[in-house]
Amino acid sequence: MKRIILVSCLTLLCAIQTYAQTVENELPKNQQEWLDRDWPVTDTLIFDLPNESSLVLYFNNTEFTATELTEQFEPLLRKATDFPEFTTIAYRLGEQFSNTSLKHVKYQIEKKYVPYVDSLEMTFPVGLDFTGGDFTPVVGFRAHLNWRNFSLGGSITNTIYFPERVENNVKVNSNWFANAEFAWEFGNLQGPRRNTFGIGYLVNQDQSQLFSGTTMQAFYKRKLNKNISIQVGVISTENFKTFYPTVGIRFW
Known part of the structure; x- marks a missing residue:
């Protein structure tokens, strides 16, 4: 049992370190430390796309649920046909800062990956x-x-x-x-x-x-x-x- 707990802790630590290096909307150091201290990452939601790419969302379960985020992002991702192939893109969610807010993350995905016709x-x-x-x-x-x-x-x-x-x-x-x-x-x-x-x-x-x-x-x-x-x-x-x-x- 102790070994399982230790492995879980190490896995969580590695995940946090990986997320901090790869998220698209990383905050300034002081804000990032505040967010990770008071609203740490507790859950990860992964959307697998048809072009063998993935969108990864890191969030705290006191702010969001996987069901709520799925309802928000699934319709958006169905339109995101410019999402690059064979790529994993991750975002951190946290309503305390504008750069990590749900509205901002959805805006960034739509701006970058949803085709727009004048x-x-x-x-x-x-x-x-x-x-x-x-x-x-x-x-x-x-x-x-x-x-x-x-x-x-x-x-x-x-x-x-x-x-x-x-x-x-x-x-x-x-x-x-x-x-x-x-x-x-x-x-x-x-x-x-x-x-x-x-x-x-x-x-x-x-x-x-x-x-x-x-x-x-x-x-x-x-x-x-x-x-x-x-x-x-x-x-x-x-x-x-x-x-x-x-x-x-x-x-x-």
Whole structure:
């Protein structure tokens, strides 16, 4: 019995030494010592892939279970067709540090080994802004070329202004902005790009009743879910002499 215990201890020691030399996400020395002291490796989960490669996960059983990790990684690995052949790749899991967190490890595997196809996204956003003391509906067309972590594109948006009624007649004034946009979502490949920054130029200045002279806008948009965003920004008009803060909501 003593011999079995000794052999088990030696095996565990060798495994810890091996893992420390081969994991893809090794921490700085002080953080690694903290993680190994307070959340030592107690379990190993190995995924054998069809191309004779393996993914190895080292973890502490107070943080994760093998069943939970299997549910998280099996769907991801089915898509990881760029995983190198005849190779064993190991990661350490520990939620105390971002580099070893479950989210980060899944992100690294998807970024490195799941093929990505660039795509063209076209939408027709609608919304409502509060601009310079007036509520202004917004409609438009948006096109973006999507890469893995970011997208580039532009939009044409119409900020609709309703001036005061004249003899009970309701007039609609269109203010068309041409916008260049950059959207990003670093650290998360599975959800939509939740951040967008844009700069726009008012193309029909002579016909605008809301703005005058050279007019430009800058805005930041944050997705709340797949179809709803909050947008804040500023519009400079009268040849950059007057500035209007804007806040609004977008649907698409």
